Each structure stands twice: as C-alpha cells, then as structure tokens.
Amino acid sequence: MTILCYHSVDPCWTSPLAVTPEEFEQQCAWLARHRTVVPLDVALDHMDAKGLLPRGMVALTFDDGFLELRDNVFPTLERHGLPATTFLVAATLTHEGHPVDWVDTAPTWELQTLTSDHVLEARERGFAFASHSWTHRTLPELEAEDCLEDLRESRVFLEDLLQQPVPYLAYPRGKHDAMVRRATERAGYSHGLALPEGxxxxxxxxVPRAGVFPGNSAKVLRAKTSRRYQAFRQSSVYPAIRSALRRSP
Ligand SMILES: [Zn+2]
Structure with missing residues (x-):
C-alpha cells in the first residue's frame, strides 16, 4: 500500500493539483471504510525496502499548505477520523510572507496559504506538519550549499513554530538527486518524500508517494493504494505507458 499525495481541495480551482470537495468527501469515505489510514510516522516505520506499506495501510499527505485545507480538508478528515500530514513552504508562514509563485496551473486569482495560526490550530486538533522547503524552489537546480541552507532554514523555522522536531521533508515537485538527498540528511531530516514517475x-x-488527481474515483484510489501499483510506477515501463496514455484521446 502507499502514501498518497494531495495538493489542494478547492471548489473553484480547475487544476491537476486540486480535487473538488465532493470528490474528496467520497475518497475519504472510501478510505475510512476500505483502508487503514495511519499517521505518516507509523507508515514510515512499516515501509519495506521496496518503499511499500503493509497490505491495507495508507497514509495521507498534502503538499504546499494551501489555505483551502482549513475549510475543505481538515473538517472532512476529522469527520472520517483520518490522520494526515501537511508539508509547508516555510517562507509563506513568515511575517513578510511569500506568494504562491510555484504553481504552473495557477488560477486567475491569487492562491493563499495557511497562516501560522491556522497551522497551530490544526496541530491542536491532531494534524501533523512537516517541511516542503523554504520557498519551493526546484532543489536539484540549486548549488549544494544553497540547498543545504534552504532545507536547514525551513526545518529550524518550522521547529520553532511547532515546538517539536520536524524530521520529514517533501521535495518540491518531488524532484531530488544525490546532492539533494545528501543535503536533506545533513540538514537534519530523517526522510525525504518524493513523487516518482519512473x-x-x-x-x-x-520515499515514494502516489499523487491523487481530479476525477480519481474510488476505483482509481483502490488501484493507487495497492502494492502492485507502486511497484508498477517505479518500473522501467511506466514512463512509456504514461506517455502513451497521455497521447490517447
Ligand atoms: Zn509543492
């Protein structure tokens, strides 16, 4: 089984990064009924050498910390009793803030992110938070020292805010290489979460995760949370099959 990666749940934004509140409600209901959804640290403890979780086990993650999580994600997860971890772009939580300038499919309006108060309030309700870097730059494009500095700064800032260790990083866009993995370890993280497409x-x-996209039905979710799917995603045939699927109407 697997770790799922969502971005936003938004009634207005049409993007591969946003599922609708109705879809999300259905997915949560299905997961609560058919899978054992565990906190991320439990999932990482149970992950095998192939990056797979035991049968039936799923963990939920949300990248970027969009404001929509406050109204469209946390209440729904609570209703279904599902734990989740949100990966925050640390600079968005600073006094000066940082705009959402990393989204390729941005809507005409400005996307907002959670504030420190929202984060602390959600944490009180049991939701977990971790790092998604300082400003969401594509890490393999950085110089090694710059990358290390970025990851260390975001961890220290988030630990100061949350008053607890922040051992997990989700790589922006899932992108990493040997330099980034080394910087992640040196910056004090125990795990780096990816989004393999090959x-x-x-x-x-x-750590592999599978993205959930708009239109993903319970059937698709069942496939994505199967052990076989994750192995297929990481196989050498997956990129060819994916591009063939994208070409077909
Ligand atoms: Zn991201």
Missing part, C-alpha cells in the same frame, strides 16, 4: 530506488531519502 524508476527510482526507494529509501529513507526517496
């Missing part, structure tokens, strides 16, 4: 050797600094 062969990728799993490990603590290349």
């Amino acid at each position: 062969p990728e050797t799993p490990g603590p600094y290349a």
Whole structure:
C-alpha cells in the first residue's frame, strides 16, 4: 500500500493539483471504510525496502499548505477520523510572507496559504506538519550549499513554530538527486518524500508517494493504494505507458 499525495481541495480551482470537495468527501469515505489510514510516522516505520506499506495501510499527505485545507480538508478528515500530514513552504508562514509563485496551473486569482495560526490550530486538533522547503524552489537546480541552507532554514523555522522536531521533508515537485538527498540528511531530516514517475530506488531519502488527481474515483484510489501499483510506477515501463496514455484521446 502507499502514501498518497494531495495538493489542494478547492471548489473553484480547475487544476491537476486540486480535487473538488465532493470528490474528496467520497475518497475519504472510501478510505475510512476500505483502508487503514495511519499517521505518516507509523507508515514510515512499516515501509519495506521496496518503499511499500503493509497490505491495507495508507497514509495521507498534502503538499504546499494551501489555505483551502482549513475549510475543505481538515473538517472532512476529522469527520472520517483520518490522520494526515501537511508539508509547508516555510517562507509563506513568515511575517513578510511569500506568494504562491510555484504553481504552473495557477488560477486567475491569487492562491493563499495557511497562516501560522491556522497551522497551530490544526496541530491542536491532531494534524501533523512537516517541511516542503523554504520557498519551493526546484532543489536539484540549486548549488549544494544553497540547498543545504534552504532545507536547514525551513526545518529550524518550522521547529520553532511547532515546538517539536520536524524530521520529514517533501521535495518540491518531488524532484531530488544525490546532492539533494545528501543535503536533506545533513540538514537534519530523517526522510525525504518524493513523487516518482519512473524508476527510482526507494529509501529513507526517496520515499515514494502516489499523487491523487481530479476525477480519481474510488476505483482509481483502490488501484493507487495497492502494492502492485507502486511497484508498477517505479518500473522501467511506466514512463512509456504514461506517455502513451497521455497521447490517447
Ligand atoms: Zn509543492
């Protein structure tokens, strides 16, 4: 089974990064009924050498910390008793703030992110938070020292805000290489979460996740949370099959 990666749940934004509140409600209901949804740290403890979770086990993650989570995600998860971890872009929580300038499919309006108060309030309700870097730059494009500095700064800032260790990082856009993995370890993280779209050797600094996209029905969710799917995603045939599927109408 697997770790799922969502971005936003938004009634207005049409994007591969946003599922609708109705879809999300259905997915949560299905997961609560058919899967054992565990906190991320439990999932990581149970992950095998292939990056797979035991049968039936799923963990939920949300990248970018969009404001929509407050109204469209946390209440729904609570209703279904599902735990989740949200990966925050640390600079968005600073006094100066940081705009959402990393989204390729941005809507005409400005996307907002959670504030420190929202984060602390959700944490009180049991939701977990972790790092999604300082400003969401594509890490393999950075110089090694710059990358290390970015990851260390975001961890220290978030630990100061949450008053607890922040051992997990989700790589922006899932992108990482040997330099990034080394910087992640040196910056004090125990795990780096990816989003493989091809062969990728799993490990603590290349934890595979599967993205959930608009239109993904319970059937698709069942496939994505199967052990076989994750193995298929990481196989050498996946990129060819994916591009063939995208070409077909
Ligand atoms: Zn992201």
